[in-house]
Amino acid sequence: MNLYENVSRMRNAFLAGIDSVLPHKLVRGCLKQENNRLIINGNEYPLQKNVYIVGFGKAVAGMVDPVVNRLVTPDSVSHLQRGIISVPFGSLQDMNCTIHAPEIEFLEGAKDNIPDEAAFTSAKKIVSLVESLEDDDLLLVLISGGGSALLPYPLPPLTLQEKTNIIRSLSRAGASITELNTVRKSLSRTKGGKLAELTKAQIVSFILSDIINSPLDMIASGPTLPNRDLPDATLKVLDKYGIMATEQLKSVLQRKAPTQPQMYPHVTNLIIGNNETALLGVKDSISHRTNNECQPIIVSSSLQGEASVIGERMADLATVIVDNLSCNSNDEKDLPDSLLEDLCINTDKKSVILDTIKTSRESGCGVCLIFGGETTVTVTGTGKGGRNQEMVLAASINLNERLKESSFCGEVMLLSGGTDGIDGPTDAAGAVTFWSRQHTHTISQVQEAQSEGLQPKAFLSDNDSYTYFSQLASGRDILKVGHTGTNVMDLQILFITPHK
Ligand SMILES: Nc1ncnc2c1ncn2[C@@H]1O[C@H](COP(=O)(O)OP(=O)(O)OP(=O)(O)O)[C@@H](O)[C@H]1O
Numbered sequence: 001m002n003l004y005e006n007v008s009r010m011r012n013a014f015l016a017g018i019d020s021v022l023p024h025k026l027v028r029g030c031l032k033q034e035n036n037r038l039i040i041n042g043n044e045y046p047l048q049k050n051v052y053i054v055g056f057g058k059a060v061a062g063m064v065d066p067v068v069n070r071l072v073t074p075d076s077v078s079h080l081q082r083g084i085i086s087v088p089f090g091s092l093q094d095m096n097c098t099i100h101a102p103e104i105e106f107l108e109g110a111k112d113n114i115p116d117e118a119a120f121t122s123a124k125k126i127v128s129l130v131e132s133l134e135d136d137d138l139l140l141v142l143i144s145g146g147g148s149a150l151l152p153y154p155l156p157p158l159t160l161q162e163k164t165n166i167i168r169s170l171s172r173a174g175a176s177i178t179e180l181n182t183v184r185k186s187l188s189r190t191k192g193g194k195l196a197e198l199t200k201a202q203i204v205s206f207i208l209s210d211i212i213n214s215p216l217d218m219i220a221s222g223p224t225l226p227n228r229d230l231p232d233a234t235l236k237v238l239d240k241y242g243i244m245a246t247e248q249l250k251s252v253l254q255r256k257a258p259t260q261p262q263m264y265p266h267v268t269n270l271i272i273g274n275n276e277t278a279l280l281g282v283k284d285s286i287s288h289r290t291n292n293e294c295q296p297i298i299v300s301s302s303l304q305g306e307a308s309v310i311g312e313r314m315a316d317l318a319t320v321i322v323d324n325l326s327c328n329s330n331d332e333k334d335l336p337d338s339l340l341e342d343l344c345i346n347t348d349k350k351s352v353i354l355d356t357i358k359t360s361r362e363s364g365c366g367v368c369l370i371f372g373g374e375t376t377v378t379v380t381g382t383g384k385g386g387r388n389q390e391m392v393l394a395a396s397i398n399l400n401e402r403l404k405e406s407s408f409c410g411e412v413m414l415l416s417g418g419t420d421g422i423d424g425p426t427d428a429a430g431a432v433t434f435w436s437r438q439h440t441h442t443i444s445q446v447q448e449a450q451s452e453g454l455q456p457k458a459f460l461s462d463n464d465s466y467t468y469f470s471q472l473a474s475g476r477d478i479l480k481v482g483h484t485g486t487n488v489m490d491l492q493i494l495f496i497t498p499h500k
């Protein structure tokens with residue numbers, strides 16, 4: 001197996017991860033129809049021309065078709081009455097959307113993930129549809145990441161512009177997604193469970209998670225989950241980031257919050273997929289493609305932090321593995337707890353990783369560690385890039401430096417990519433890097449870049465990872481898969497294999 005075959009295996013494993021979280025597959029798996037009843041998660045719902053669909057998020061368009069199909073009974077009667085789906089601007093054309101259900105209205109909005117008048121119009125239409133439902137109707141709600149921006153409905157007197165400004169300021173000041181959505185929930189007519197409160201119809205929500213640990217009440221700001229935030233939660237977030245509360249905002253927050261958390265007996269919230277689902281897809285692919293020779297391990301689904309720092313720490317981890325593969329058993333190095341912590345790896349994985357390295361040393365098979373999560377980039381440069389490409393570039397530079405003196409003969413590879421296919425404001429999903437030594441001959445991506453006159457460190461410090469990977473070897477190591485129609489954050493594969 002040569003270096004480029006291994007790189008292509010990793011690319012295929014990444015694609016397999018994406019494939020396992022394609023929304024149409026996930027939704028189809030949760031729905032059955034028998035005797036004029038829709039069966040969802042073991043619960044039965046009578047079909048009597050009483051079904052409505054609403055959806056909002058970057059990955060919901062793909063959920064529509066399997067749902068619509070399940071609503072047609074064997075007598076060819078469709079029990080779907082109406083549907084409204086709010087999706088990102090341009091996404092229908094990009095995805096070649098071919099859904100032909102006349103009852104469903106697809107509306108685009110929220111260009112660049114920013115709520116706008118178009119998304120507000122979609123939200124108003126969704127609200128009036130939901131308000132019009134009767135007790136014996138069934139409302140299917142399709143939810144995925146990006147849903148917050150696609151269902152904006154500021155509580156009056158707050159305007160869309162004011163609410164957007166608050167969220168933008170918080171985001172620029174470094175607020176996390178849970179902090180942003182805590183604020184969004186308190187300022188909205190739809191978020192934080194308020195969509196569910198608009199009707200007594202039965203509701204089933206299908207939720208695809210794009211947040212670490214899948215907190216259901218935070219994904220797309222939890223429109224069908226009770227808001228359990230404390231009454232002062234929003235003011236605390238604003239205070240933390242030094243954002244002044246305007247009069248309109250104060251008047252919205254002063255409204256009496258319910259003293260008891262709301263219960264929604266008419267609502268079922270189902271998580272249909274998340275980052276862990278994709279990690280399993282990657283793992284299966286690697287096991288199959290290596291004929292079970294390499295035992296891949298999922299080490300984390302909560303990787304977060306500054307992308308370039310994480311890239312550096314990935315190189316540190318690779319160095320420990322490489323050292324342990326090249327030494328004899330008495331000289332094994334430990335995996336420092338601080339390294340595990342920085343890479344968001346639970347300490348209970350430590351012995352599993354060390355055992356795998358040992359097996360690999362004895363048998364000559366590879367070590368493959370799989371990560372998922374979402375890093376961030378503090379952009380200070382003027383270049384073009386994304387968090388995955390930046391992580392890989394930083395790892396590449398550090399691998400080249402750390403492994404200079406190593407006696408290891410084998411290959412080290414890292415891939416990082418976004419499952420939505422779009423890394424930051426670029427048309428790439430991510431990138432891959434490698435380092436390899438056969439006898440005394442070393443090949444590395446950094447060496448190759450330097451021989452082409454590219455200076456990796458200069459690109460990294462200008463946050464210009466996209467330009468770097470586009471130019472290097474004519475874009476050979478950049479991952480371009482286009483919009484995938486799904487979104488469960490990012491995936492990383494670290495693969496180290498000794499030469500036999
Ligand atoms: N030049 C750059 N280099 C590296 N990262 C960048 C650059 N410019 C923007 N980014 C990062 O890209 C991210 C924005 O990309 P994107 O639109 O994919 O955001 P997102 O909200 O994280 O979307 P999603 O969660 O759906 O992937 C930000 O985290 C930003 O720091």
Ligand SMILES: O=C(O)[C@H](O)CO
Pocket residue numbers: 144145146147148149177181210211218219220221
């Ligand atoms: O829409 C949102 O709120 C984010 O994508 C998190 O789910």
